[in-house]
Amino acid sequence: MTTDNSKTTKSLLSTKEVTRRGFVKGAAATAGVAIGSGAITGFPTIWAQNIKDVTLRQFGTGVSNINAVADKVKEDLGFTLQMTALDSDAVAQRAVTQPKSFDIADIEYWICKKVFPAGTMQPMDTTKLKNYQYISKLFIDGKLTPDSEIAQGTAPHTVGFVEGADSVEFASAPTQWMTLVPTIYNADTLGIRPDLIERPINSWADLLDPAFKGKASILNIPSIGIMDAAMVCEAMGEVTYGDKGNMTQEEIDKTIAIMIDAKKAGQFRAFWKSFDESVNLMASGEVVIQSMWSPAVAAVRSKGIACKYQPLKEGYRAWGGGIGLAKHLTGLELEAAYEYIDWYLSGWVGAYLNRQGYYSAAPATAQKFMSEDEWGFWMEGKEAQGDILSPDGKVMEKAGAVRDGGSYEERMGSVACWNSVMDENKHMVRKWNEFIAA
Amino acid sequence: MAKTREKRPTSFYFLAAFFALFVLFLYGPMLTIFILSFQGENGGLTFPMNGFSVHWFGNLFEQQAVGDFGGSFLRSLKLGLIVMVVTVLVSFMAGLAFRKRFKGDSVIFYLAIASLIVPSILISLGIGLLFNIVSWQPQWFTSALGAHLTWTFPFGLLIMFAVFNRFDPSYEEAARDLGASSWQTIWHIVLPMVAPSLIGVAMFSFTLSYDEFARTLMTAGALNTLPLEIYGMTTNVTTPVLYALGTVTTGFSFVVIAIALGSVLILRHRKGQKA
Amino acid sequence: MAFDMSKRSSYFLISPMALIFAIFLVVPLLTIIVVSFWDYDEYRILPDFIFENYKYLLGSSVTWQIYLNTFKYAALTWGFTLLIGFTVAYFLAFHVRSLTWQIVLFMLCTIPFWTSNIIRMISWIPFLGRNGLLNSALMGLGIVDEPLEFLLFSDFAVVLADVHLYTLFMVVPIFNSMMRIDRSLIEAARDAGASGFETLRHVIVPLSKPGIAIGSIFVITVVMGDFITVRLMSGGQSASVGLQISNEIGLLQYPAAAASAVVLLVTVLLIVTALLRMVDIRKEL
Numbered sequence: 001m002t003t004d005n006s007k008t009t010k011s012l013l014s015t016k017e018v019t020r021r022g023f024v025k026g027a028a029a030t031a032g033v034a035i036g037s038g039a040i041t042g043f044p045t046i047w048a049q050n051i052k053d054v055t056l057r058q059f060g061t062g063v064s065n066i067n068a069v070a071d072k073v074k075e076d077l078g079f080t081l082q083m084t085a086l087d088s089d090a091v092a093q094r095a096v097t098q099p100k101s102f103d104i105a106d107i108e109y110w111i112c113k114k115v116f117p118a119g120t121m122q123p124m125d126t127t128k129l130k131n132y133q134y135i136s137k138l139f140i141d142g143k144l145t146p147d148s149e150i151a152q153g154t155a156p157h158t159v160g161f162v163e164g165a166d167s168v169e170f171a172s173a174p175t176q177w178m179t180l181v182p183t184i185y186n187a188d189t190l191g192i193r194p195d196l197i198e199r200p201i202n203s204w205a206d207l208l209d210p211a212f213k214g215k216a217s218i219l220n221i222p223s224i225g226i227m228d229a230a231m232v233c234e235a236m237g238e239v240t241y242g243d244k245g246n247m248t249q250e251e252i253d254k255t256i257a258i259m260i261d262a263k264k265a266g267q268f269r270a271f272w273k274s275f276d277e278s279v280n281l282m283a284s285g286e287v288v289i290q291s292m293w294s295p296a297v298a299a300v301r302s303k304g305i306a307c308k309y310q311p312l313k314e315g316y317r318a319w320g321g322g323i324g325l326a327k328h329l330t331g332l333e334l335e336a337a338y339e340y341i342d343w344y345l346s347g348w349v350g351a352y353l354n355r356q357g358y359y360s361a362a363p364a365t366a367q368k369f370m371s372e373d374e375w376g377f378w379m380e381g382k383e384a385q386g387d388i389l390s391p392d393g394k395v396m397e398k399a400g401a402v403r404d405g406g407s408y409e410e411r412m413g414s415v416a417c418w419n420s421v422m423d424e425n426k427h428m429v430r431k432w433n434e435f436i437a438a
Numbered sequence: 439m440a441k442t443r444e445k446r447p448t449s450f451y452f453l454a455a456f457f458a459l460f461v462l463f464l465y466g467p468m469l470t471i472f473i474l475s476f477q478g479e480n481g482g483l484t485f486p487m488n489g490f491s492v493h494w495f496g497n498l499f500e501q502q503a504v505g506d507f508g509g510s511f512l513r514s515l516k517l518g519l520i521v522m523v524v525t526v527l528v529s530f531m532a533g534l535a536f537r538k539r540f541k542g543d544s545v546i547f548y549l550a551i552a553s554l555i556v557p558s559i560l561i562s563l564g565i566g567l568l569f570n571i572v573s574w575q576p577q578w579f580t581s582a583l584g585a586h587l588t589w590t591f592p593f594g595l596l597i598m599f600a601v602f603n604r605f606d607p608s609y610e611e612a613a614r615d616l617g618a619s620s621w622q623t624i625w626h627i628v629l630p631m632v633a634p635s636l637i638g639v640a641m642f643s644f645t646l647s648y649d650e651f652a653r654t655l656m657t658a659g660a661l662n663t664l665p666l667e668i669y670g671m672t673t674n675v676t677t678p679v680l681y682a683l684g685t686v687t688t689g690f691s692f693v694v695i696a697i698a699l700g701s702v703l704i705l706r707h708r709k710g711q712k713a
Numbered sequence: 714m715a716f717d718m719s720k721r722s723s724y725f726l727i728s729p730m731a732l733i734f735a736i737f738l739v740v741p742l743l744t745i746i747v748v749s750f751w752d753y754d755e756y757r758i759l760p761d762f763i764f765e766n767y768k769y770l771l772g773s774s775v776t777w778q779i780y781l782n783t784f785k786y787a788a789l790t791w792g793f794t795l796l797i798g799f800t801v802a803y804f805l806a807f808h809v810r811s812l813t814w815q816i817v818l819f820m821l822c823t824i825p826f827w828t829s830n831i832i833r834m835i836s837w838i839p840f841l842g843r844n845g846l847l848n849s850a851l852m853g854l855g856i857v858d859e860p861l862e863f864l865l866f867s868d869f870a871v872v873l874a875d876v877h878l879y880t881l882f883m884v885v886p887i888f889n890s891m892m893r894i895d896r897s898l899i900e901a902a903r904d905a906g907a908s909g910f911e912t913l914r915h916v917i918v919p920l921s922k923p924g925i926a927i928g929s930i931f932v933i934t935v936v937m938g939d940f941i942t943v944r945l946m947s948g949g950q951s952a953s954v955g956l957q958i959s960n961e962i963g964l965l966q967y968p969a970a971a972a973s974a975v976v977l978l979v980t981v982l983l984i985v986t987a988l989l990r991m992v993d994i995r996k997e998l
Contacts, residue, residue: 270948557938
């Protein structure tokens with residue numbers, strides 16, 4: 001296993017990287033060999049001997065709390081990563097109320113905006129992360145390319161940094177202290193069943209088209225659902241927003257009023273709260289149009305059911321997640337956590353996530369772990385040359401397929417809004433409850 | 439008992455048909471799960487069937503993309519067993535205590551009733567908040583255990599009431615007359631007589647705990663119990679492995695029932711032999 | 714002295730149960746009451762003494778709507794479980810003649826109770842869906858042309874699942890009460906010329922009242938506090954009090970959740986007190 005591992009590492013990572021990984025593995029294996037390493041500052045040599053005993057507890061949504069990652073961590077880094085998958089409500093709740101129950105939090109940026117100020121997490125020193133330089137600019141200054149526009153909402157870079165090691169104040173410009181290291185993100189849009197919908201769909205407004213009465217669905221996580229609702233209302237020309245990511249009470253009231261009318265008219269079949277509900281609603285034909293996540297579309301398609309991730313003229317609603325450190329982490333465990341997070345950015349996980357239809361936060365490293373065809377299909381919007389396989393080896397797309405929405409730049413470049421938490425959050429949640437109870 | 443066989447009234451047949459429908463209603467949906475757990479390898483969570491296989495049962499014991507069935511199953515099993523032992527012991531003690539009136543007995547009684555009727559989510563919320571405020575870490579073997587006990591104790595206590603209300607004290611008196619100490623009386627006379635009911639309490643408390651969801655929600659701490667894991671699965675899993683799990687856990691419940699019934703029968707048999 | 718001893722032993726015997734109830738029932742409920750007066754922001758609960766949570770809760774039309782909806786579910790579920798539960802118990806107690814058969818049929822009813830509630834609930838989804846078993850069957854038989862939409866993700870589905878889950882709670886206590894009715898009373902009624910229906914109405918129903926009351930307490934309190942059935946079976950489109958509390962918990966609005974919880978608790982206690990006037994539980998066991 002050691003040889004096998006070092007082979008992959010060697011061929012895919014820089015020499016410097018290999019030395020350090022080799023050191024970790026070697027030292028862990030031949031415990032007691034005390035070698036100091038310059039790569040990790042203030043790093044106690046005893047660490048190498050104990051690394052196998054370290055267990056890091058990570059929790060997050062099912063999206064990225066994948067057991068395959070834990071296995072790979074064991075293989076590459078030697079320590080144990082314990083994963084707990086929860087829904088996004090429970091994630092926020094646990095991060096705030098049970099700070100000692102986790103070591104690594106895998107949360108979304110909009111949740112981070114709520115959670116980080118609670119002081120249950122500690123920021124990361126970016127100088128300790130060798131792969132920091134590969135992180136997409138989207139997470140550093142909000143611009144995918146130098147001339148792209150910053151989208152509305154809680155854009156990750158706005159809550160990505162704090163002023164100092166002990167600060168809980170979000171910094172307005174990048175600093176040395178990062179709240180979350182981005183891991184996974186995507187742009188969401190409407191998913192449709194092209195076999196059950198005859199006309200072309202090109203706008204968010206189509207969600208409320210009476211033609212789909214009783215066959216539409218919307219996401220029932222208030223802070224995200226309200227965004228989809230706002231995209232719809234804006235596209236319909238019913239409401240104009242100053243900032244969809246931070247609405248005024250009046251904007252919220254108008255949006256909810258439109259949604260309540262639609263609900264009373266029987267537009268919606270169900271609301272979904274989790275990945276699989278959206279898949280099942282779509283696959284069973286209960287719903288033919290709904291806001292949807294890219295891998296959910298892939299999951300429907302893998303069952304042999306036509307489903308399209310429909311790009312819309314108003315643009316996408318984007319979300320992003322990252323991993324952060326619990327406040328209580330110190331010493332050996334803290335170093336192991338840094339090691340893990342740096343490893344996360346080194347490409348293997350990135351490729352794994354890309355193959356699911358998400359995006360890796362460090363595309364450059366992920367590319368090294370993907371075949372040219374995979375990279376072309378998932379990232380460049382090119383036609384697949386051969387069959388495209390899912391991470392567990394199932395055929396996801398046949399040769400000749402082209403990804404809906406095109407390339408990485410096309411998709412992430414036309415983000416209209418990020419998932420967010422608003423100043424009027426309390427009011428929004430209350431209005432949203434009215435919508436659900438209506 | 440030696441009644442002559444009367445002719446059944448017509449109402450019997452109506453009621454029998456009604457009963458049959460009721461049983462069908464109870465088992466019908468479980469049947470869909472049972473069938474769907476044999477879904478083909480590429481099948482989904484809903485009809486139509488996409489082939490027929492036992493793939494998902496095998497899949498159940500392999501590692502899932504997300505989550506951990508095995509760990510949560512063992513956790514629920516352990517928790518269920520702890521709850522079972524504590525409930526049997528404590529309910530039996532309380533049952534003995536309640537045979538005499540004592541100051542505050544009605545307080546305890548109404549607490550038990552309250553514990554039964556307070557919506558589970560409130561217990562969960564209350565314990566979660568309490569632990570949060572005093573900065574204790576919720577764990578499945580502390581806070582969740584406590585939450586489950588508030589659910590199983592009332593059942594245990596009520597069953598004990600039912601037993602001791604019908605208990606003939608003359609056996610005990612006889613034992614005492616023969617010079618047995620109160621502990622000897624409990625151990626040799628009372629315990630064997632109420633044993634079948636205690637098995638009932640055990641079975642009840644184990645299953646209540648093993649299935650408990652709402653009370654565990656905020657009290658389980660870092661690691662999931664099986665119902666929480668199943669609930670998590672319904673939000674993450676898109677394959678019939680969920681149904682395979684349903685079929686297997688149902689099977690497991692049957693085994694538990696069989697064991698409990700079996701032990702009651704054996705006890706009865708022994709008793710019969712002794713007599 | 715012997716009297717003293719036994720008293721002391723009573724306290725010793727009851728102390729473990731009293732202790733558990735104190736720590737995990739009384740103190741948590743008091744905590745809820747205290748926290749319901751606290752303030753909160755995005756991510757913290759702030760110790761305070763404010764009435765804002767109650768003011769909003771009781772002043773909002775949503776609350777009343779949700780309570781109305783929850784009462785509706787509770788009432789419908791109660792009605793159906795009572796009818797079905799009584800009939801089943803009646804059949805088992807009076808029409809099945811041998812004890813063995815009574816036990817066998819009774820076990821048959823209880824077995825599904827031992828499987829996971831969540832699994833029993835989600836098993837309705839493939840059955841009732843637009844392309845589910847029932848719709849396929851109805852359409853295959855030519856009874857309907859279009860799939861019936863109201864079967865799933867509707868109030869119908871919620872009540873159906875509730876009835877499915879909780880009828881047993883009605884059957885058990887009613888059956889228990891019926892088994893204790895002295896059979897000679899029924900024979901006496903028959904000898905006095907009462908018809909089967911009259912016997913049912915004037916003898917069996919009144920004597921089954923305790924069982925009916927206990928079953929009703931069970932069913933109503935469970936449905937009042939339920940959130941998972943409503944969420945899964947209505948497809949997230951309906952609200953209940955329990956669901957509202959669970960949503961507030963999810964959004965970290967603990968004080969708001971606590972205030973809702975206190976109101977729910979008071980409501981449930983009022984209902985139960987009313988029902989308890991019908992029966993002395995301690996005597997009935």
